[in-house]
Amino acid sequence: MKLIKVLPFCIFLIFIKNAYSNEFNSNQLVISNVNVVDVETGKVISNQDVTISDKLIKSVNKYEKKKQSKESKIIDGSGKYLIPGLWDAHVHSVTNRDWHFPLMIAHGITSVRNLHTSEKEGFKLIKQIKKETESGAVIGPRFIANGYIIDGVSPMWPGTIAITDPGKVKEAVSSLKNQGADFLKVYSSIQPDIFRAIMAEAHLQNIPVDGHIPMMVDPIEAASFGMRTSEHMIGMTIGCSKDIDKVREKIQNYEKNGWGEFPQSFINFIKLRQQMARTADKERCNKVIDAYLEHQLVMTPTLINQLTWLDNNEQVKLTSDESVMSLLPESVRKDWVLMANRPPLIKEIVDYPFNVFELAAKRNVKMLAGTDIGNLFLVPGYSLLSEMILMTEQGATNLQVLQSATINPAEVFGFDSLGLIKAGYFADLVLLDANPLDDMNNIKQVNSVVRNGRYLSSKDLYALKLKAKNWKPESNQD
Numbered sequence: 101m102k103l104i105k106v107l108p109f110c111i112f113l114i115f116i117k118n119a120y121s122n123e124f125n126s127n128q129l130v131i132s133n134v135n136v137v138d139v140e141t142g143k144v145i146s147n148q149d150v151t152i153s154d155k156l157i158k159s160v161n162k163y164e165k166k167k168q169s170k171e172s173k174i175i176d177g178s179g180k181y182l183i184p185g186l187w188d189a190h191v192h193s194v195t196n197r198d199w200h201f202p203l204m205i206a207h208g209i210t211s212v213r214n215l216h217t218s219e220k221e222g223f224k225l226i227k228q229i230k231k232e233t234e235s236g237a238v239i240g241p242r243f244i245a246n247g248y249i250i251d252g253v254s255p256m257w258p259g260t261i262a263i264t265d266p267g268k269v270k271e272a273v274s275s276l277k278n279q280g281a282d283f284l285k286v287y288s289s290i291q292p293d294i295f296r297a298i299m300a301e302a303h304l305q306n307i308p309v310d311g312h313i314p315m316m317v318d319p320i321e322a323a324s325f326g327m328r329t330s331e332h333m334i335g336m337t338i339g340c341s342k343d344i345d346k347v348r349e350k351i352q353n354y355e356k357n358g359w360g361e362f363p364q365s366f367i368n369f370i371k372l373r374q375q376m377a378r379t380a381d382k383e384r385c386n387k388v389i390d391a392y393l394e395h396q397l398v399m400t401p402t403l404i405n406q407l408t409w410l411d412n413n414e415q416v417k418l419t420s421d422e423s424v425m426s427l428l429p430e431s432v433r434k435d436w437v438l439m440a441n442r443p444p445l446i447k448e449i450v451d452y453p454f455n456v457f458e459l460a461a462k463r464n465v466k467m468l469a470g471t472d473i474g475n476l477f478l479v480p481g482y483s484l485l486s487e488m489i490l491m492t493e494q495g496a497t498n499l500q501v502l503q504s505a506t507i508n509p510a511e512v513f514g515f516d517s518l519g520l521i522k523a524g525y526f527a528d529l530v531l532l533d534a535n536p537l538d539d540m541n542n543i544k545q546v547n548s549v550v551r552n553g554r555y556l557s558s559k560d561l562y563a564l565k566l567k568a569k570n571w572k573p574e575s576n577q578d
């Protein structure tokens with residue numbers, strides 16, 4: 101009797117499940133007659149049919165006229181350009197994932213590297229995010245994460261693991277690894293002896309080390325110790341300065357006696373950056389770049405963060421651009437308008453990392469496109485596209501930049517079947533209305549997105565933008 105009552109309900113559930121998966125994942129999806137952008141060579145292969153089945157690219161063949169059928173959904177790609185899904189290699193999205201993720205996907209960002217969360221239950225949330233985004237229960241990017249930052253004497257962020265005793269390194273590395281960290285992130289105030297101990301222990305435990313090259317550590321040494329990525333151009337801006345020893349002396353002093361009350365603490369910090377900018381030396385810079393190239397240390401410049409965070413004019417420009425502001429939830433929008441009226445800062449400290457980036461890009465240092473989403477004046481998804489444009493304006497080629505958001509992160513983070521449009525690769529794709537190899541501004545012309553084989557039309561992307569805009573802080577369940 102009970103079974104008879106339950107059975108129809110189960111059948112109903114199976115029906116609902118199939119209806120859902122058919123809607124988003126017909127057995128096969130064909131993006132037909134499209135220009136495929138090969139990000140490895142920079143060539144465009146025209147008139148291609150890209151067939152997707154489940155989560156994978158099944159084939160890439162010459163175009164043949166086909167009809168819609170129950171088995172295959174055909175998307176007309178004629179006149180459009182297909183690129184691999186984009187990575188934002190520097191985000192902080194665990195807490196605000198409910199509005200970050202829809203905006204990321206809506207702008208073609210299908211993978212991210214998260215570089216710290218201050219959530220107490222950080223690793224539990226990271227596991228949940230990975231599970232939900234991979235199964236498709238939540239439309240969000242592929243997600244890799246370190247969990248918590250390792251820092252030294254004066255940690256800046258809540259949730260940081262502060263280490264001042266080399267004897268504590270082994271325990272910290274094991275603990276992060278055992279909880280599921282994909283890599284470690286080191287931070288600015290780690291002392292050289294602790295840094296060396298972390299690198300040695302990470303090597304033993306076979307876990308990569310990304311992050312800030314600590315202020316007290318020589319970037320050439322950091323490269324030779326096998327750090328994987330260096331964030332925000334910090335390594336080079338330290339290494340290029342002839343005055344670095346004097347700057348370090350001052351830092352040690354501040355660490356001992358305190359940086360002062362805000363805003364004095366910030367002014368003190370800015371003055372040090374100014375001193376480094378004024379004493380930059382090209383020959384020294386080239387030596388640091390030599391070390392990056394020799395040891396394959398990869399840079400994540402995050403130029404957009406340095407620009408929008410440090411340059412008050414950019415903040416005013418951004419907050420008066422309705423096409424950008426209309427993407428944001430109301431509460432975030434209000435914060436931005438309030439904060440955009442901070443006093444203007446000194447332009448030379450923004451120019452410095454930009455100039456160093458130009459030198460490094462010319463010498464072909466491997467780079468990753470990243471933003472630092474989670475900070476003020478950065479819009480999930482949208483800012484990554486702005487970063488890509490900024491990188492080309494600063495001397496990188498269109499191909500270098502396209503690689504920095506596709507094949508480079510896939511390779512650096514160890515994904516064999518990601519970052520190219522090739523049979524057997526994961527079907528994370530972006531369909532653009534124009535060719536980004538002609539002009540990087542075309543990267544903003546996102547027509548539709550495929551995430552893990554699921555096709556999201558321009559209408560679906562619009563709905564995702566609305567979802568982000570309607571997000572309210574109290575709906576955040578963290």
Ligand SMILES: [Zn+2]
Pocket residue numbers: 190191192215472
């Ligand atoms: Zn960051």
